[in-house]
Amino acid sequence: MKKLNQMKSLKKMKKLAAFILALAMTVVMAGCGGGNQGNDDKADDGGKKEGGEKKELLVWTFLNPNDESGRGYVLGKAKELYESQHEGVTVRIESLEWDTMTAKFFAATQTGEAPDVIWVNGLNLGEAIQLGVVEPFENLFMKDWTDEQFQDLDDVRFEYGATDDAHYQLHLSTNVYGIVYRADLFKQFEIDPNFESWDDLIAAAQKLTYVNEDGMQVYGLGVGYSEKSADSNYLRAQLFTQYGDVVDENGQANWNGDVGQAALQMQIDMIDKYGITPQSAVSATSEEMYADFIAGKYAMVFGGSVRIPTIKSQCAYDPDSVKLMAYPSSNGKEGKGLAAGWNVCVYSGSEMKEEAGEFIETLCCPEIDKLWVEEGGQIPLLKSTVDACSEFLSSPDNEYLKTAMEMLENNAVAYNSEYVISGYVTDLVKAMQLAYVEGKSVEEALDTTAKEFNERNGN
């Protein structure tokens, strides 16, 4: 009898323990499930909009405001400044993966979970405008702006995606594309970097293709053709130079014409005929190309201005020798490169559009713009900042910023925002893969990718 009672008691204890365990698990899981995807800098605030009396402004970006230096640091400073000027509002910054952030934003607009302020990838601003998910600034803070304020900000970046009476984005992290090169090697081989044509550049690249004193094979011109992470290349440079765009007036891919065919053939010749680019470029990503440039494998690379601070900080050679130049002229046309970047926008469905607009206004105020230049290594947004940062910009370390500013004025093209162009960079490198690796003709390779682009984007 006693044994039976003990067993009953044991059974009850087991039940109780199991119940408590199950309850604990449920609570823990419920707690985990409510978390956010990114790194919140203020995750304990409760609701998105209302936390007590304070409103909360949600910002999605790839920057991390807890960075001690660079762009994340400046964003943190902008947040501090904004909060000091808007007592009833706190800014919650969520740092997301840059490559899927825009897709998540588009998805979130459908579920009502979109942030108030979003960094939209430059390639996708056109879609964002067409989908109606970004609010014109003229409805917000810009309605009170003076002509002088507009003129101070106005350039090719500010006009990207704009119509006569609507600006949708503030352009940050501006990346002006051209050729990043090592001036020390140019000096060693007595080469003048002021190329008048691509022929001159290729001839120089041939001279710069050599085995250095450490036994390393150096190549004249680096590029990455992997579909995994593609970026700039000769084909794209030619499209921007000759057409100023990658689509025609009907939004159809423009690279399967004569210009594209000649450019793709030249990319192949750069490997096989001139030997200035290694065959390994077909499997290299743009990130690997930059890493190889840092390691000394290349004398020149197709690259963007925004990468130069990192290259300078990591390279084993003289960092002051890393410089930027515009693409050479081609067929009598001045070389044009892309001015890409991130577009900071206000979500049109936000309940805090005014506050979101004011946060963006803070991001481009003179005080913060100076920080974007001096701490973030960016090209100024405001013309007035050039004077404010004149000492900083005249330093030899920052010569590339001045070059990038000149290129932005004279050699830059912004994306077409009228048509959907997503995936075009991958299409361009896929054409190279089809022609060089799969053995298709240049015409067939370009036609295939142009057709895929047109079908996919439905322009």
Add this chain to the structure above:
Amino acid sequence: MKKSDKMFPYLLLAPSALVILFVLIAPLGYSVYCSLYQCTYMRFTKFVGLDNFIKVLTNSDYLKAFGRTFYISAVSLVIALVLAVMFALWINKYSGIVAYAIQLLVLIPWVTSQVVGTLLWKWIFSEDLGVLNYLVKQVGLAPLKVLSDPKTAVGVLIFVMTWRIIGYAMVQILAGLKSIPKSVEEAAIIDGAGKWQLLRFVRLPMIKTPLLISTIILTLSNINNLTVPLSLTGGGPGTATNVITISVYRLGFENYQFGTSSALSIVLFVVTLALSIGYVKAVKYEV
């Protein structure tokens, strides 16, 4: 039995069932829903029925990607299982610290982050600055075109995928070998079984279950693996290593065509489910 007693097991199961419902079943259902719509940027613009499925199943690029996926996964799996059995038989001879050390070493690739492990191999195979070609040059040979040649790139992808899974298979098989009663092996030896016969007629049949479990898990792991091919080759050069998961990823997260991407991922799910059922049917599952 009291009603509360009847309910008790369900109560215990509830937390894990809820997790499975929200983490697995709900997303799968949503994916099926997406696949029936023209869904770009998560905007459901038009119900298209099975059009997305027809589109992906009639696209030769995707069919080739499926073929490539199965080839790479199968070769990797077979090599991994053969080597895992050999490793397990070898380690089974040892005991104590030596056995633990070897098991830990072989398990490292499985527990290491896939991205980290893959990038390490990528640096080793880097053609101009990698360790492999450095060593090749040191012995006076011409540098190898490892990742820029379509044939060798496939080989390298199979190698890295095999390297990743071999430890898991080995541990499973080793556990199976350890569970074989000594008396059974001794009886076979007394009956005159040689080493090969012992393996063929005693050990292999008795590790059938861990072999089957490893085969199912590693098949699913290989076929659904995006991290290794994307980090190592990005599907290139050309389309040499463009496995189906890369197509799913690009359709969804580069081209934002979630309808087509969902349809392709469901086709992949159905294929892997059919494979798993096939395995279980082919080898009678017993403990």
